[in-house]
Every structure is written in C-alpha cells, then in structure tokens.
Amino acid sequence: MPKIIQKEIISERLHKLRDKMKTGSIDMVILSNTDYHNSEYSSEYFKDREYFSGFTGSAGTLLVTKDNAYLFTDGRYFVQAELQLSNGEIKLMKSGTKDVPSISGFVSECAHKSDHVYRVAFDGRTVSASFGEKLSKTGNVEIEDTFYAGDYIWQSREKQTFNDIFSLDVKYTGEDTESKLNRIRKYMSDIGAGIHIVTSLDDISWILNLRGRDIAYTPLFFSYLIITDKKCTAYVNKSSLSDNAKISLKDKVEFAEYADFYKDIKSVVSGNDTVLADKNKINYSLFKILSDSGCKVVYRMNPSTKFKSIKNNTEIENLKKIHIEDGVCVAKLMFHLKRLAKNKETLTETDAAAFIDGLRSEISDYVELSFPTISAAGPNAAQMHYAADEENQSTLKEGEMLLVDSGGHYLRGTTDITRTFAYGECDEEMKKHFTLVLKGMLALSDAVFLKGCSGYSLDILAREPMWKEGIDYRSGTGHGVGYMTNVHEGPNAFRWRYIPGVSEYSELLPGMVTTDEPGIYLEGEYGIRIENELLCVNRESNEYGDFLEFETLTHAPIDLDLIDTELLSEREKELINNYHNDVFRELAPFMEGDDLNMLKKYTKAIK
C-alpha cells in the first residue's frame, strides 16, 4: 500500500496555496517534481507536486485552480494515484485515455472559459522550454514564471542538498576536459555560435570529468556551464568541490556559485551574441532570458550529448570489465534462488533485491545503484514499474517466475540488466513466452546493418516474435546507457514508432551502448523481460558502405529452465550457446564451489 496523506493536511496546504494565488491574482498554478535540470530522478527539495497532492509516483503534474485541483499522470500510475488521491481533494486525470485532454489543452480550455486574461503561474526553472513556450502562446493566457510555491508554503522543506564533487580520472574517462572542450568549441565555431549554455547535468559531468551525489541513483551534481571561445565557467556549489576536482580543472575551467547563474547569465548574453542551447534540455526561465536578451539562439542538441553517447576505447575497456563483475552478482542471485527452490525454501522480493544489492556494493569501485532494483514475483512482474517494499510484497511461489531488473554505477561505468528466473517448475505457456522474448532479444543482438540506420530501423527484429503471436510489450525495446551518469541516456534507443516532429531521431554509431530488452507482460499472471546491453561496433566497410553490428556487454546466464528448445532455430541455438560459452569463460574466474557447478550447468550448450 502506498503512503496516504490525511485529507486535512492536503486541504490545508492547498488552502495556503490558494491564498497566495489570490494575492498575486493567479488563476492556476502548475506544480511538478522536476528539478531545474529536467533530471529523471528528483531530489526531495523539488517535490512540490508530491507535497501538495500526496501523490508519490515518478510522473505527474498537479494543476491547482481557485476551486479545483487536477493531477495528470499516465497509465503506469492510475492505480496508485487513485489510492493516494482517494481523499477527494484532487481529481485524477488519466493521461492518454479517452476524453482526457493534454495538460496544455486543458489549460487552453480553462483560459477559453475565463472572462478575464487567465493567469497561469509556475516556477519556470522546473518547466521545460517547449512546454512553457507552448503555454505562453495559448490564447487568453498570461504566464507568471516566478511563482515559487515550495518557498512560500512548504516551510518544513530542507534546503537543496549539495554533496561532494569529485574528479573522475582519465583512466576511467579516456579523454580529458581540454580535449572535450576543443571538440565542443570546434562544433560551436562550425555553426557560428560564440556562447554555449549547458544545463543538463549529464552533459556537464561528462565535459568536466567530475561527478557528484546530489540526485538519487545518478552520480551527478547541480550545475550550469557556459562555454565561450576562450572561457569555460561552471556554476556549482563551490564549497562542495573536492581538492582533486579543483586541481584537475585548474586553468581550464572557472568556477562560479550555482546560486548566481540566473543573475549572471543576463549580463553574459547580449543582442550581438549567437548562443547554442538545447531546447529539449533547458528550462523555460532560461529560454525566456535568452529570448528577452535579443541574442540569436541556435537550438540544437548539445554536441556533448552525441559525443558522450559514443564511448571511447578506455570507457569500452572499463565497461567490458565491470559488466563481468556485475554479471557475477546476477548469476549468484540466480544460483541462490535455484538452491532455495530445490530445497523448498522461501524467497521474498525484497530479500532477492537485498541479496543482489549487497553483492554489488562489494565491488571495488561501486558508487551506487543505477536505479532502484526491481524485484517482482509472479503477477507483480506484469507491472513494468513495480516496486516492492518490506510491508507490501510477495514471496515467490513454486512455479512462479522472479523478474529482477537492476544495475549499478561504478567508476568503470554503468550497468543495467534484467533476468527472469524460474522458481521451481514453470508451465509450458511461461516457457513458450520466455522463449519468444529470448528469440527477440537474440535477433536484435545478431543484427547487421548499414551506418545510417537508427533504432527505429532495427526495433522490429526484437518485436517480431511477439507480434507474430499478437502480443506487444508497450515500451521501447531499449535505451541508451550513460557512463557513470544516467542509466537512461540518449540519443540512441530502440523504438518501433517514429512520430515526425515529436520523436527524437539518431543514427546508431560505433561506441554507442543501448539496452536490448523485449518482454511479455500478462496482467494478473506474470511478466518476462530479458535485458542485455549492446555495444555498437564496426563489422566491415566495402563498396556498399560501413556495416555495423553489436557486441554484447552484459554477461550473466539466461535461465535454461525456461527455454523451450523446440521453438528455437539452429541459428538461435548457436547464438545462445555462443553467449553462454562467453558467460562461462568470463564469470568462472569469479566463482567457486557450488556456484561454479551451477554456472557450468546454466551455461551448458543446448541441442
């Protein structure tokens, strides 16, 4: 059961908010949990929407008007939101269902009905540039983007936390900041931009070869960056800078106070400048400052976003090593589960998660988990974003499967792996579905393609075995993975549906790392996902162009107990056998005793 906040508490918070709205003649306030950098995970300081609504899901937006309040969230959270909003103060708006408008459409409707100019307020630093721009262009709407609801009412809020910032050695990054800045300045010069503003924390961390701990599951730090031809200025909480961070960037980067960014930027940018910025990453406040300055803004993807998606040789060598040690943890969990099943001993979802989290934490250069471990037994695994907790969780039953999706951040890189294990003997339908997922995963990993292909061109290879059975998995097939930054990090991805003007588009290039994670999710029954990370590599170049292929980074056994070999082609058997052969070779040095026996058993060639 998710935590439910008393009706009286929510009522009081909303009451105070509406008083404040009245003072400023505000008709609607928009609240989210987003930080100033549009980070995927949010730290406590930014959880305005959660504070005012009681809804704790990772995605959702709260709209408060004089008389009503509306919480927009998507299908993953309908059940949870219904519970957490059950006190009746706030109406649930099920995004994506019939008759529910988009947020901007809803604002437009409200403004249309209003007999005066409709004043919409939010903290522009927590709203994306594109969304804010869209609202600002809506008929009869006036925007107030400096409405700080948390500051006004959430008195108990802790300050924004700033943790130590440390340098990542070149033996991990493979390229120093000077070289990275040179490449960025070359790009700026090519497009005629004199100033480049970076606000996305992954880009900044990559450029500066620094890391922090300001956001859960994301070893980044709050910061802004301004790059010009001659200067590079990083806005950070200066007192958080460790000595090695300062030394590593001496004479290359100037540091300024994080809190001064919005004040400073107004004097940095003038009407004569050409500024490069990424409209998908900057927030609306900055967008407005740039628009008001009269400067020319070239909106393009940050060059560092593409640069960092192409891992260099040092990063690749590190990744290969850490994926083996990370795979050892997954294999050990698998063997632990198999032993328990054999002995009819029980295993709970949180026990399984604690087991693997504990193993990861023992790896020498472990930093933190790359996301909260998903450990889902039986029907729970049909929920793609299931989160077990101590009070509310399942114990594995004989004949059920356990889905474990987990990963870590290490100095040697970031991992993300999913395995689905049989606890006892599973039925034929489970095995059939597991085998279909495996066929899809293998087909994509076996792809050969010309340079110029995007993930949209390849996605169907993973999906076709499921589609032929009339099943879809309602999610992308895979996402890019950062190096000690974010576990979800583009621009590369595997998706089936491209929507012109909406979807991002990026070609696959050697050095990119993308997950390959098809699945089958049957509500009320079970969920299956098999996820490996694929490194894009060169295969051959000839008169037809440059052919690329994938090398699998992830090394952990795929549960042979769940494979129906009758459904596999000869090529598929060859692929799984070659993979398990590699897994044995790489993992065996880290195994002993019964684990080593189990590794042998679970990497045995199938016929």
Next chain:
Amino acid sequence: MPKIIQKEIISERLHKLRDKMKTGSIDMVILSNTDYHNSEYSSEYFKDREYFSGFTGSAGTLLVTKDNAYLFTDGRYFVQAELQLSNGEIKLMKSGTKDVPSISGFVSECAHKSDHVYRVAFDGRTVSASFGEKLSKTGNVEIEDTFYAGDYIWQSREKQTFNDIFSLDVKYTGEDTESKLNRIRKYMSDIGAGIHIVTSLDDISWILNLRGRDIAYTPLFFSYLIITDKKCTAYVNKSSLSDNAKISLKDKVEFAEYADFYKDIKSVVSGNDTVLADKNKINYSLFKILSDSGCKVVYRMNPSTKFKSIKNNTEIENLKKIHIEDGVCVAKLMFHLKRLAKNKETLTETDAAAFIDGLRSEISDYVELSFPTISAAGPNAAQMHYAADEENQSTLKEGEMLLVDSGGHYLRGTTDITRTFAYGECDEEMKKHFTLVLKGMLALSDAVFLKGCSGYSLDILAREPMWKEGIDYRSGTGHGVGYMTNVHEGPNAFRWRYIPGVSEYSELLPGMVTTDEPGIYLEGEYGIRIENELLCVNRESNEYGDFLEFETLTHAPIDLDLIDTELLSEREKELINNYHNDVFRELAPFMEGDDLNMLKKYTKAIK
C-alpha cells in the same frame, strides 16, 4: 550505344539560347525535362533539357550560363551522359560524388562570384515549388520564372499532345466522384481551407474517375483541379473529353480549358482565402501566384494522395483478378525460356520482352505497359535501369540468368513484377545469392506489425539476409503502386534510411499496396531481383492495438532451379511452398499442355 547529337547542332541551339539570354539580361538558364505536373515520365513536348544538351537519360538538369553549360545527373547515368556529352560543349556534373555541389549550391556559388545581381531564368511551371523557393532565397539571386526556352528556340517542337479522356466505371473504381469529393471537402473543412488546388495528375484522375493517355506508361491526362465547398472545376483540354467522361461528371464537375488555368487562378484566389495545396506537388509558378495573392496557404499532402493509396474493396477484388492473369504472362515467359534452354535454343533480351509484352496486350482490359519492360541477361542485369534495344543487346548464354521486371495498366489495376530465371544450370554462388534475395522477400511478406509502423520500421526484414553477407542493394525495398495511375506512387514505401526533414513519412494502412523487391547486383557478373506486390490487411485487434500483415497479390512461380534449399529455414520452406501452392491453384485454369506441366513442376513443394 545511346544516340549522340552532332556537336554543331548542340552548339547552334546553345548559341540561340544565349542570344535570347542576352536580350533579357539573363545570367543563367535552368532546363529540365519535367512537365507542369512533376510527372515521373515526360512527354516529348517537355524535353527542353534533352533538346539543348543531347542527353536522353530520365534524370538530369542543364544549367546554361553566358560562357558555360553544366549537366547535373546521378550515378545511374554517368556512363551514358559521358557518351552523349562527349562533343565537349557541356560539362558533366556527377551529382552525389565528391566536390560536386548540389544544383542550388552551384547557383549560389555563381551568384556569389557575380559583380551584379545574378539573374536566373527558367519556366516556373517545370520547377518544383521547393526548389524554386530555395533559389529565390539565395543571396544575390533574382528569379525570372517565365523564360520559355522551348517556345523561343525549339521551333520544330510538336504541340503538347492531348488524347482522349475516358471515364473509369465504378465497377473498377469502387467509389464515385461525389463520395470522393465529400471526403476531400470534409478534410478541407476540418483544417479550415476553403479552396483546394490539385495539380498532380494521379490525384486528379483518381478524384474524377477519369483516365487519359497523355504520358507514356501512365494513363493520365494533363489537367488542374480547383475544389471549393460548392464547386469543383477541372481544367482539361475540353475537346479531348469523351461523352462518357462528360456524362459521368454532369452536375458534379465544371470543365474549363487547360490553357486558362494560370490566368483563372489569379482571380479565384484572394487575400481572404485559405488554400490547401501540396508543396511537394505544385510547381513554382503556382507557388508564386499563391504567395503573391496574400492568401493563407496550408501546405499539406493532398488528402486524395492518402485516400487513393488505400485501395477499396472493389479495387482489391479487381487487383486480385488481374494479378492472376498478369502472372500467367510471366509464367508463360518462364516456361518458354526453360524450353529454349533445354533445347539449347537462343533467346535475346528484346525477344523475351516482346514475348511478355505481347501476352499482356492480349488480356481483355489491357491499356498499356506500366513502364518499359526491363529484360536483362547476364551482367546487364547488374545495372538496375538497364534498357535493351534491338541494336544493342545480349543473347542469353548457358548458365546465365535473365532478369525481367515488367507490368501493365489494366482497367482492373496496375501490376509490377520481377522474376529472375536460370537459363541452363547456374553456379552455386548465383543460387546462394538468389536464395538470400528470396529469404529477404519472404521475410518482409511474412511480417506482422502494429498499426503505426511505417515502411522504415519493416525494411530491415527484407535486407537482413543480404546485410549479414556484407551486401546491399542500394535502392528502396519497395514502392507504392497506384490503381491505373502511376506504377510508382506513394506515400507508402519500404526504405531503410529515414532522413528527418527530407524523407517522406507515412504509416502502413490496410488497403495499401507496396512492392517487396530486394535484390543483389554484382557489377560485371549478374543481377537478381524478386518482386511481389503486397497488400496490407488487418490481422487481429486486441488490447495491444491493431495488428496488420500482408497478403501477396502477385502470382507467378519463383524459379526453383535457383533455390539452394539448404539455406532455407523450415518457416521459409513453408512460406515458399504455400506461395507456390496458391500460384498453382490460381494459374492452372489459364494453362494447358506443356505450360500446365511446367506450372506443376515449378510450383512443386520443396523439402
């Protein structure tokens, strides 16, 4: 050997052109073979570029300046252009090769070097809106879009030809013009457009259920169409209208003279109107008239383009029937060739083409070929656009293959089919490559996919068997096919590389017909292509969405003599056997004697 025009003749034509340029203070003239409707095939009247350059290829643009002349063409025509331009008057510009700029880039360079405003002239009716607009925005360029080089100098030119326009009965079209206009007007109303201008001949023919014979291999007629809420005016050569054409559209469509369109349109459109037009289809002259009128133009794909790509039930039933009779012709050519090979008798490329063209012309509702039959023996088939002629052609040799790509327009629809046949015993490598092509063709035809997929999502299914061998076929996998309009007709297609902002994008929908034609082309050795037409159909709808699949329209044997069964999976054998089973069932009623025996032999199940 292509026809070469004497140097003196070309010199004289260019000399006269330059005199005319001098009179109008023109710095550069741009000449193409394009008609006013951007049709794929051009009629003689429009071949300005051919007249002034001597180059007869289907793609190419001639730029004439005071002192020089440049012919831009693509890789398909480098050899031919080098021969035809060998007199030295005109410099060949190999588009797509290193250091050769785009045409607009070249114009920009010339304008940049000029010490006065650079005046560029062309017939704006033969230049696309987008290209003309781009030139008009080029620095230091002034456009003169009413420069009619052909009228001025090409005195011997015949008049634009207008042939009979006839009505296509609703038993062929399945929907009358009133219903089509209703759908278009609904679309116009939805987007707030009061006037819709259509200039593409396929759209007009489809809307009016009329056909003509004004362009080779394309049963269309020169025309423009203006649709408003109340009125529909067709600009045609009125004396070409047959009685049945006039009767079929009585009280629904008004006819005006083709020659009056540009005069009339200026009075039809005013500053208060909202006009719907397709920027990819209208020419620059019309674009300029619309821009100058001050009206609001909504540039979108013509609604009829999408409507007509989705074949209705009547069209589908007709297509299924004609594809059987059309397939009979292909099968008979195959059996003819096999008998000749057995008896060591010879067959030339043009004999093979004449044989199949003759068979098609005997079909009851045959109208014309849908494109010039490609009949290419041995190494000639490696050229994708090979055209044999009586003087310059090959005779099949033992162990060679013959590639025949052909099709017809019939009242019951348009066909396009390619088969590659073994003449005698072919070697193992040929068989391997033929089998790879077959695997790709079958994989795409066997696809199951969710509604929302485009041809970009599916293309890799056809290409993967070749790509895994490091081979590509350097063309799209397939194109849409019209119904008694164009053999190449979008928006549907199978392509592997999507280029944002450049490529068209369209989802695959039930009723669309697209070719599936992978191939392997080895220069100097041989060429293989297998082409079937696929009809997109519903498969099942469930909680995941609407699943679609394909039904193969084309019915003709695929040469078993060239299949290496060792390379086929069980599923692939099942697919080819099912296909051949259908082919036998459908074609047998049209066969007798040895042809029937051969049909049995060449549709036999493989094990």
